Amino acid sequence: MIRAKRxxxxxxxxxxxxxxxxxxxxxxxxxxGYVRNLSNGDVEVFAQADDDTLNRxxxxxxxGPRSAxxxxxxxxxxxxxxDQSSFxxx
Numbered sequence: 619m620i621r622a623k624r625x626x627x628x629x630x631x632x633x634x635x636x637x638x639x640x641x642x643x644x645x646x647x648x649x650x651g652y653v654r655n656l657s658n659g660d661v662e663v664f665a666q667a668d669d670d671t672l673n674r675x676x677x678x679x680x681x682g683p684r685s686a687x688x689x690x691x692x693x694x695x696x697x698x699x700x701d702q703s704s705f706x707x708x
Contacts, residue, residue, distance in 0.1 A: 629689035654708035
């Protein structure tokens with residue numbers, strides 16, 4: 619069953635390749651959705667996949683790229699969007 623999650627990633631996550639890292643991992647896992655920087659320095663990830671895949675994605679988001687320092691990943695359930703077919707950097 620496909621589910622949707624919003625992950626809010628906090629820490630030193632902008633200017634370190636975090637969005638590109640997230641897109642690569644999401645594409646490997648076949649996750650649809652997007653990643654974008656927020657004006658407060660956080661990164662927002664909207665992701666759709668099955669529960670196991672979303673858990674694997676969250677694990678990778680906590681790790682981040684080498685140059686990032688992830689302090690927290692906040693997870694929220696969201697409504698599934700039917701027409702999502704890829705993962706993009708917004």
